[in-house]
Amino acid sequence: QLYGVFGTLALGMRVLDAEGVALDRMFAHGGMFRTAGVAQRFLAGALGAPVAVGDTAAEGGAWGIAVLASYLAHAEGTDLATYLDRHVFAGSDVTVAQPDPGDVAGFATYLDRYRAGLAIEAAAVAAL
Structure with a gap:
């Protein structure tokens, strides 16, 4: 399951890499990150x-959008x-x-196999 979720993000990173965009650090939050x-x-x-x-980290999407609203109102x-x-994170304990x-x-490797399988998936849909 994690490979699917993170695989999608990794696929997006390949697109950004192709555009010359580098990621210095990702700050993650949401229920999945409760377990350190x-x-x-x-x-x-x-x-x-x-x-x-x-x-x-246990805070999720509603918290994140509230932080962005606060940023727009007070930045x-x-x-x-x-x-x-x-x-927002001043004084917070952060683990990298x-x-x-x-x-x-x-x-x-996962992404290469996933991309290779897209043609098979498209053929299966066309055959239906």
């Missing part, structure tokens, strides 16, 4: 970039990264997982 280190490690491997998880010329560092080369290679 597990999903974080696999996400780092899927993205090929460090993944930070704070002590607010006054401050970029989002600075706003998050100074106002670096991508494991074995996990990165595993996701690359």
